[in-house]
Amino acid sequence: RKEVEQDPGPFNVPEGATVAFNCTYSNSASQSFFWYRQDCRKEPKLLMSVYSSGNEDGRFTAQLNRASQYISLLIRDSKLSDSATYLCVVNGQAGTALIFGKGTTLSVSS
Amino acid sequence: GAGVSQTPSNKVTEKGKYVELRCDPISGHTALYWYRQSLGQGPEFLIYFQGTGAADDSGLPNDRFFAVRPEGSVSTLKIQRTERGDSAVYLCASSLRVGAKNIQYFGAGTRLSVL
Numbered sequence: 001r002k003e004v005e006q007d008p009g010p011f012n013v014p015e016g017a018t019v020a021f022n023c024t025y026s027n028s029a030s031q032s033f034f035w036y037r038q039d040c041r042k043e044p045k046l047l048m049s050v051y052s053s054g055n056e057d058g059r060f061t062a063q064l065n066r067a068s069q070y071i072s073l074l075i076r077d078s079k080l081s082d083s084a085t086y087l088c089v090v091n092g093q094a095g096t097a098l099i100f101g102k103g104t105t106l107s108v109s110s
Numbered sequence: 111g112a113g114v115s116q117t118p119s120n121k122v123t124e125k126g127k128y129v130e131l132r133c134d135p136i137s138g139h140t141a142l143y144w145y146r147q148s149l150g151q152g153p154e155f156l157i158y159f160q161g162t163g164a165a166d167d168s169g170l171p172n173d174r175f176f177a178v179r180p181e182g183s184v185s186t187l188k189i190q191r192t193e194r195g196d197s198a199v200y201l202c203a204s205s206l207r208v209g210a211k212n213i214q215y216f217g218a219g220t221r222l223s224v225l
Contacts, residue, residue: 004152
């Protein structure tokens with residue numbers, strides 16, 4: 001079983017749609033959780049950290065369920081510029097190396 | 111520059127050759143990480159440094175891979191006797207210090223192609 005598993009995608013949605021990505025992780029000792037965004041042939045960039053209480057940043061909402069070892073990302077009112085690959089990321093057991101999922105590709109069309 | 115800088119941006123080499131990939135972290139960041147990303151996959155951890163020392167090299171695939179950070183800033187990833195399977199994007203990241211709460215910032219990567 002992979003350490004971080006994500007929805008396979010791709011997700012193709014129209015502008016204005018709401019889309020949700022899910023992710024599960026296998027290591028219960030994981031300490032920190034993130035969503036990174038990666039544009040085609042670019043480096044990953046931090047989208048947001050994920051906290052147990054849930055957190056929101058504009059149109060983006062992240063949730064963490066430690067008991068289920070489940071992370072989610074909700075994007076409301078999708079924009080064309082949201083088209084990218086979204087990587088679910090957890091800290092490794094030592095709290096150092098990041099463990100990435102394979103990523104889920106989102107394509108927003110007009 | 112303000113971000114993580116990696117050179118070269120692209121490297122084409124022949125099977126069996128030796129390559130060096132360079133990473134210049136964000137100024138003041140003590141932790142430096144190397145990852146490798148193959149097509150269609152997320153980045154995979156290779157090694158990280160805290161200062162000059164390699165604190166965890168458990169992700170290095172074999173002894174053909176080696177990395178150094180002699181002065182605690184710039185790091186070089188070295189690959190000996192390259193194989194076609196080494197073709198990937200090699201990403202470097204840095205963070206202010208090691209720890210769960212520290213955000214890692216990535217460079218643009220070096221795209222290595224082994225022919």
